[in-house]
Amino acid sequence: MGIFNFSQDLGIDLGTANTLVFVKNKGVILREPSVVAKNIETGTIEAVGSSARNMIGRTPGNIQVIRPMKDGVIADYDTTAIMMKYYLKRAMKNRSFFAKKPNVMVSVPSGITMVEERAVIDATKQAGAKDAFPIAEPFAAAIGAGLPVWEPTGSMIVDIGGGTTEVAVISLGGIVTSRSVRTAGNNMDEAITQFIRKNYNLMIGERSAESLKMDIGSASEADDDQEVDIRGRDLLTGLPKTISISAKEIAQALRETVQIIVDAVKTTLEKTPPELAADIMDRGIVLSGGGALLKHMDQVISDETKMPVFIAEEPLDSVAIGTGKSLEYIQHFRSHPNVFVRPTVD
Ligand SMILES: Nc1ncnc2c1ncn2[C@@H]1O[C@H](COP(=O)(O)OP(=O)(O)OP(=O)(O)O)[C@@H](O)[C@H]1O
Secondary structure, eight states, rough: OGGGOOOOEEEEEOOOOEEEETTTTEEEEEESOOOEETTHHHHHHHETTHHHHHHOOOTTTTTTEEOOEEETTEHHHHHHHHHHHHHHHHHTTTTTTOOOOOOOEEETTTTTTTHHHHHHHHHHHTOSEEEEEEEEEEHHHHTTTTTTSSSSSEEEEEEEEESSSEEEEEEEEEEEOOOOEESHHHHHHHHHHHHHHHOOOOOOOOOHHHHHHHOOOOOOOOOOOOOEEEEEEEEEHHEEEEEEEEHHHHHHHHHHHHEEEEEEEHHHHHTOHHHHHHHHHHHHHEEGGGGSSSSSSHHHHHHHHSSSSEEOOOOHHHHHHHHHHHHGGGHHHOOOOGGGEEEEEE
């Protein structure tokens, strides 16, 4: 390959909560929230990524903070393209003047429609890619988690992100059976917000709900009863107020969302051919995505399925690492588009 042919291909995990970029031979070089702040009067972009995220709930009337991805798919096409362009530019800032435009492997939920998939491909090209290759998120997560996806053995991955939970059984380079539910981390935050509003008449912000989940949240109620203070607006007086809330209450608030995720795992197992189910029994179920970090999530899934459950080494990076590693197989993806079987979507 001569210098004029040089191109540095990229892998992107375009997530509801976070966008990650993997550069070939370098690894994950960018991790930013999928958030853009826009001035609605002038139309200018005020901030992208973590600086935009810090503005959530704190903006004056002329600034709008946008999450352009919802439930794993593009909700606001133009803003997604702007955000991707900004990240691609940052990822490629040191590349050679002669470098060609990169090919980009970009993750999409397995339950995506053709129209939604087309939007991701177009937005990736608009952001500066030569060509864009969609890869099913659970497939990328499994590769990123180091599962033997190309072997004749069953591997089960459960990727719990911000907008979607993807469950898939993979063997011989293909998804054998899968389920994609639009219930994940964001729903947990909403459940916490609603629980506190209903029981304490207190309105808390989106980021406070997420912090509560990360700090004391648990998938199981049988836990030590830690308490923390939380600030919000009293719905009766309209004034700021601080209350104390226990880990047990947060676990109660999360119960229903956790159950939907567990049920998605169980339904997928029920549809798994016996040989592959036996492989999964031997090797265990692997969890990835930020939701895998919810306390006791692994234990609850293990108790309910009677299977061993492990958390991927870098759960938040698994999909991005997988998109990056799969750049090696770009020819395979090109010539075997059927490597992804479209699953049932809820
Ligand atoms: N320690 C933690 N405990 C519980 N949840 C966590 C933790 N860390 C991160 N999360 C949650 O993980 C989610 C983000 O995960 P991730 O970055 O894998 O999602 P995504 O890829 O952006 O979303 P999707 O795959 O749905 O498009 C957020 O809801 C976040 O609150």
